[in-house]
Amino acid sequence: MEFKLINPNPKYSRARLVEPPTRGYLHLAAAVDAPTEGRFPSPSKEKSDLIDRLKDLARQVERLESVAKATVYQAVIVPTPSVYGQQKEFRQPRYDVAVLVETNDVDALEAVGKSEEYQALRDAVTAATSDTHEFKGHCLESLGEVDVTRPGLFLFNYNVSEDPKIALRTWEYCYGWFQAEADLNNATLLEPDSPSDYAYLSYARFDLDLPSFVELISKPSMGEYISTNLLANRVGSMPVLYDLV
Template structure:
């Protein structure tokens, strides 16, 4: 792992507290992200009949998946908005990654790699993937582990959930600058949870951040009106060759 000195820090006069981290989980994750309803706007307005049927099927399958050995949680998310924060480093390297516009996400938390492999072979999981694949224009599936954690993400009640799809030249650099900038979110948005996922080798993204706020008002105004979001967060991302692709969701 690179040391702190490998960070390229800009706007050093902005001094946010170091993010508060807790011990990571030993859980394994399956992250399934699909693009079903295409949109040219930052808002995901309404749902097509196709998407509604997919979400209904996913919800039914999630209940069966949660009965499988080792499965801790299976949550379904539907996108509501692409907020400010997409890094220009992504735009400059668009041929090397995939511009994330995932409007349906499934996150499955599992207690061990052995149970992950069992689930992947199960009929209920294969039926789930077959249905989504047949209805989506793009599907991204990865196994992942938890590499940093501010706190566990509560999936038991509704809220505003973030999946932020990072693309970086170097994963270690991505982790370092995420840690450096996460204190901004902790202070400015009162963020008290985040499960940072490290995907496997087949991922288009270096890391995927997942967290939750109670409402849009807890996050959107800060991204729009706080000048330090750009000067402290986004500018440091770019200086370290890291691009973010945030999308906000609600539980299905």
């Protein structure tokens, strides 16, 4: 199978990339009060208490010499996956709580993952629910560093595909659309360094509130260009939108 671009448009080129960061990434996600009907996670005291606990533990992880950042996220909406990603064989991400640990370099991943501080963080996540996911990887491509020092709408996209190489090319054109339509200047595409349910994990920060983001992805070109090319290239986009907490 080869990559094919459907409905090419001179307005949408391949994404303009920058040199990817050399950091390592540890991502923990959990479905605590995930939506069962509809797309909005439910609030609960248990989830609020867990988030407070994770924030405290993340600060301890961040104090490690080999860690650059450790951030905690709470989902605001779990959108419907793209058509290819709706197949039953794929694990649907319903993760309404997530943590991202960025190490100074990829070589530090193993040591950080084995540290008491990270293990305490991981144990808190896995104790809260059986529906969890852990991702360890590196940055394959980047539109620019994701600013996690201030609020915004954070898109974590769990990607599945028949062919990861084709998924990579598809990602480049899809994010070229976001650069054109939303002036997006940041995004990181992570490739797993160990077995994962997902071919890639990408994340980006938007200076938009949720209604404005919904308006953005409701543009006709979203379906004509992004959705069509995802399906044609057998790539599943399974997004979750989060607030930084």
